[in-house]
Amino acid sequence: MTKIDGKVEELLAKHPNLTKLEAIKIVTEKNERKKKKRVEKTERKTERSNAKNLRNEAIRPERDDVDA
Secondary structure, eight states: OOHHHHHHHHHHHHOTTSOHHHHHHHHHHHHHHHHHHHHHHHHHHHHHHHHHHHHHHHHSOOHHHHHO
């Protein structure tokens, strides 16, 4: 039994009025929302990291300036 099957069975146990297809749809949609949220979070972290790097490069003196 896969992890998704287990989640579907848990949902069916909690809500016996659901059909198996409805439960599968609910679990699948929830997984898609979670995946989308993770991707957005990763993108925000990447944007912040890039902004920090650009800011630090602007503050940091160039190597040629230090040697002179």
